[in-house]
Amino acid sequence: MxxxxxxxxxxxxxxxxxxxxxxxxxxxxxxxxxxxxxxxxxxxxxxxxxxxxxxxxxxxxxxxxxxxxxxxxxxxxxxxxxxxxxxxxxxxxxxxxxxVKQRRLVRGRSSAGRAASLFSEKAPNPVTGKPALTDGxxxxxxxxxxxxxxxxxxxxxxxGTGPILNPFPLDPSRRSRRAHAHHNPMDGWARERVGRYRPKVPHRVPRAIPDQRFNELFAALPSNRDRALVAFWISTGARASELLGVRQRDIDPGQQLITVVRKGTRAVQQVPASADAFVWLRLYQEELHGEIPRGRSQPVWWTLRRPRRPLNYHAAHRMFERANAALGSDWTLHDLRHSAVARMARDPQLTLSDVQLVMGHAHLSTTEIYLTPDKDEVIAGVLARHARVAEQREKAAPPPPAPGYDPQALSVLFGRTL
Known part of the structure; x- marks a missing residue:
């Protein structure tokens, strides 16, 4: 080699x-x-x-x-x-x-220019704070x-139909021993069986949409169908594909429940939704009354343009992109799921296991990630603490001067009443 x-x-x-x-x-x-x-x-x-x-x-x-x-x-x-x-x-x-991704190649750009674009520093989005995407x-x-x-x-x-040696082997320093050998049950489970050519993936804390930003985004949605979709995503925490696969029989307004098929396990699960989501859904259904097929097995979500077709993920993604463009933001549909679970995790009346069940997480450790405070929340909290400490210092009575010091002279020197 x-x-x-x-x-x-x-x-x-x-x-x-x-x-x-x-x-x-x-x-x-x-x-x-x-x-x-x-x-x-x-x-x-x-x-x-x-x-x-x-x-x-x-x-x-x-x-x-x-x-x-x-x-x-x-x-x-x-x-x-x-x-x-x-x-x-x-x-x-x-x-x-x-x-560089082939779909982003521009005719006339040199290979050096394309390679430089991979490492060019672009400013984060001013609304969401997300780092800019590169061309790679x-x-x-x-x-x-x-x-x-x-x-x-x-x-x-x-x-027996391929090479005897796998071209993509495991890391030689780890493949010779049993995975998680002598693991301490009090410690977390680290990924030990990794490939030799596998890069390190940075750990990212899920980013939720702040309430004020969400209100602005919701106001930018142009139709009742879009408002109903976003209202269900933000209240149920369902994945984009899970909600788009809902049928007419899966809607239960009386109990404020919808039935989704989980993406990974394919399990059928009922999840609660907000009352507002069902209101927007009813308005959307009234607009398309008589224009879409009826039946319990028919999809709930349809395109607004004729001919009417079941709404797929790419069309929903484009809808959300247009709303983002109006605000200059770059939120994604999956950020709505992050926002939903973050809101539930902050509610003291809900246990973490309740949130895990609603979100369909296989492990509680996945739900625990959302307990990590947001960077903006941490900065605001620390600044508020500094303000409280300064206010307490101003209200607190100063200690008496040590023997031998003139209180009047200290008052003139430090500008305070002793």
Whole structure:
């Protein structure tokens, strides 16, 4: 491996080879095809394995995008997927951390200019305080890609259809021993089995939308449908896809409940919502009365433009982007879920286990993350403490002067009454 020739990754051009195609077949929701339309069998078998393990179609799509990115890199370096070695894995890991997303490439920009944009310092959003996005892949995306590719080659190695050695191995300093050996039950569970080419992902505290900012965002929504959606997201904490999948039979205004299918476990769960959310929902339904199909199995959310179609995630995302553009903010749909759980966690009448159940968290430690105070709240609290201390000092009577000091002279010197 050390004797392998070094590739010039700076001059490497990765073409847009192939694509991931969505099908209407629930047994094969996605296929990866080449430029000639031929199905890539190695990925199709892996997708079937994911579905057999109970993975959702959205997970298959996420894994498929990582595999497509890997296939495009192998096509650029002229190496077959079943002949890839750790040299290709190493070069791919370097390339994906330093390259620019293909959808953001601008004609006429030099490679040096594109690389510089990865590290250019951009000011955070003035409304939300979020750091500006770069033109490269996020560390979480890179880490997810490494995990997917390692699992892909583990599957084909076990099946005897891939390389004997996984191109994406575990960290050599940790793969030789048992994970969590001699673990202290009083300590947290650290991630020990990590890949050799897996980057470190920074720990981020979930960011909730402040109440005042949320009111401004809600006022910028143009329709009753959008207000109903946001009202349900902020009051139930449901994920965007979970709420968009709600059917007419899943709405229970009498008990202020809606039924959602959890994204990960696919469990059916009733979650409470605010009364305001049902009011906005009724106004939206009255506007579309007679224009959408009726039936208990019909979707609740539809497009406002004709022809009416069930509302999907991308259309809802664009709706929220337009509201953000009016305020100059960059909140996301998932920030509404963060805001909902943060509001519940601050309520002294709700226990943390209650919040865990409503949010559908598998572990209580996930819910505990939202107990971490926001940076702005900490700064405001510390400044308020400084103000209280200063006020107490002004009200407190000064101690008597030590023997030998003239009180009148001290009063003139320090400007206070002794």
């Amino acid at each position: 050390n004797d392998a020739p070094q590739r010039d990754l700076a001059a490497l051009v990765v073409p847009r080879w192939g694509r991931l195609v969505e099908t209407d077949d629930r047994y094969e929701p996605y296929r990866m095809v080449g430029p000639d339309g031929a199905i890539v069998e190695a990925t199709s078998v892996f997708f079937q394995e994911l579905l057999a393990a109970g993975k959702a179609p959205s997970t298959v799509r996420s894994y498929g995008m990582d595999l497509l990115r890997w296939w495009r890199f192998l096509h650029a370096v002229d190496v077959g997927w079943n002949r890839a070695t750790r040299v290709e894995a190493r070069d791919f890991s370097c390339w994906i951390q330093l390259t 892949y996020a560390p979480a995306t890179v880490a997810h890609s490494e995990t997917v590719l390692r699992g892909f080659y583990d599957f084909h190695r076990d099946a």
